[in-house]
Amino acid sequence: MAGKVQAIRFKQWLPEWDDFDFDPRQHRRKPDEHILLFSMPAVQLRALSGVYRRTRDHDGGEGLQRLHDPKRSAAIRDFVRFGHPYSSLPVAARDATAANMRKPGWLPTAIVVNILTANDERRGRKVAESDLISINDDEGNRAELKLPYFDRLERWMPSDLEPFEVIDGQHRLWAFDEALKDGSLPGDFELPVVAFTGLDVGWQAYLFWSINVSPKRINPSHAFDLFPLLRSAEWLETLSDLRIYRQARAQELTEILYTQPESPFYNRINMLGESSRTAPPGAGVTQAGWVQAITTSFLSTGSGRSARGLFAAEITPVTGPLPWSRPQQAAFLIALWAAIRQAILQARHDWIEQLTRPDGQETLDHDPTGAFTGNRTMLNQEQGVRGVLAVANDVFFSLAQLKPQLFEFETRIVAGTATTPEDVSVALEELEGSELLERIKDFAAGIVGFDWRSADAPGLSDDQRMLKRAFRGSSGYVALREQLFRHLAAGPKEIAEVANEALKRLP
Incomplete structure (x- = not known):
């Protein structure tokens, strides 16, 4: 009944x-x-x-x-x-x-x-x-x-x-x-x-x-995860200056970093803001952290005192913004982080050795991957991701002004269509062998020379630990950005020149 x-x-x-x-x-x-x-x-x-x-x-x-x-x-x-x-x-x-x-x-x-x-x-x-x-x-x-x-x-x-x-x-x-x-x-x-x-x-x-x-x-990550069901490309494209649009684009780029097999963050972003107990292995940064980092760097409009984003602001008043499609933007971010991971695997910096062999402990399998994916490297923490993206954006925005030809590509990708994994793979192939990729590798080699150990990592002196703790909180972003520019200013000439100019602009 x-x-x-x-x-x-x-x-x-x-x-x-x-x-x-x-x-x-x-x-x-x-x-x-x-x-x-x-x-x-x-x-x-x-x-x-x-x-x-x-x-x-x-x-x-x-x-x-x-x-x-x-x-x-x-x-x-x-x-x-x-x-x-x-x-x-x-x-x-x-x-x-x-x-x-x-x-x-x-x-x-x-x-x-x-x-x-x-x-x-x-x-x-x-x-x-x-x-x-x-x-x-x-x-x-x-x-x-x-x-x-x-x-x-x-x-x-x-x-x-x-x-x-x-x-x-x-x-x-x-x-x-x-x-x-x-x-x-x-x-x-x-x-x-x-x-x-x-x-x-x-x-x-x-x-x-x-x-x-x-x-x-x-939970902000849970909210951002609903963006694909909420957004309509038509109104987003016509209102591109709105923060909601830039957050939606940042969420899309984050999604690609998470789902694209070539990405070093494949399956390694905490998309739903879960606790460390239930999050994917090695996912130290939430989706909300990535969205915020990309929105305030590569997708920043440059209005007021904000940074000029490589993917959003006008490179020059004459040339306008960079005419890259979404797959090209995603490919750039994947190539950037892939180069950083590769530089860590090849380098022998002391901070990498300390994370690989804590307190000088020898291991049969010398695997420096933990310096990129572990829980005691800032490269797998929100503070480090925001620092890398902020500095990388400033460096490559300046390079786009100085050498616009580095960013000019003949592409097979049709702009304005839905972003597919195949398009991102094509964009990555088009980056291979380019001068821009060599600059990305130079940047990665320079940035990896910085000591990315977190405050609770082994082998830190009291002074180093205190400096690491200063990178926490909202004021820590500014401090870390300044330290990264100072570090890059002593690196390869072209990157060093851009970093020195950036230091002059810091408040």
Whole structure:
């Protein structure tokens, strides 16, 4: 026997929205003009709902939700039971004297879900025909949902995919899931629900962004990871001076660094801002760190006191900006870091030896890779990535002004089209054997001579450790940039000349 839920059916639609670009190929098919509002016992809503945590693979990201934080669900459970401020007290302080601090733990904010249709597929699965939810529209603003089972308090299990997918409110649902098991909350506690029907994942990403990013901050890397589902190339290309555009472009370049096999950061960026325990091996820098580093360096507009970005600002008023396509920009960044990694493998600098053989310890396998990928090198930390990109941008921007021919390439890549891995590979091939690549290698050889050990690395003197600690925090970026320019000023002549000029411009 099927259960029924009465709902309010309301319309949120403007006539001009009909002219928007709805494209099923971009996961943005036209949504239903009406939304449903109803309430449901927590146990029933949890039974009907699937929560898809956002995951990463080489083909891109899937799902919307953040990693489940059990502490957050526990805090919500305690809030429902005790209200605020009692729920925030340490367990030891929750005694009889504090009992008058208890209050109702209302959860008036709706859980936002999407009701899957027979045509919707998620990770190769669909809702079984017998588990689908049908909606009957009554007169006016009334609607009735027909559920696949009758008992509102039954812990029902679907045959395959759950008929609801959660867009926002996963931690509230998990709080009740755990509370139902230990009996601390009743299953008939009702939650308000706002339900869309057959909503494409692109619109779900947009809703998640609107709910979680606009009014409050979430993990920045998780937010940036939704950019491919949020952005539309048309408006981004026409509003290229906006920071949101530059962040979207920086996110795209970061994505390429992570997914392109030729990249030294292939599979080695913490794309979702996870803890070191769950992040990919050797991924010391988050996606948000990379986006920030690229946005403030190679994609900086040069307005005010900001740096002039090689990929964004005018090289000269006459020549305008560098006419490179996105694959060429990505190839440059890959070649830059690949040259740095190669220089580390070939060099015998003391700091590399200290990370390879701590305290002079001999090893059978002399592998300096850790100086690039380890957890005690700044080259695998946000501070170091930002420092390298900031200085590299300044150096190569100056070279583009002095020797524009270095940056002129005959290319087979068609500009303005979607960036493909094949195009990036072509751009890397076109860099091979060029004079620009030789300058990149010169820069890499110079930058690797700097002591990139972090403050907790072995073999540092007290003075060195103090200097390393000075590189931390916002002021540390400025200090590290100055030290890198001073180091490069003693290197190869062409790079040294540019570095000396940069030092004169520093405040």
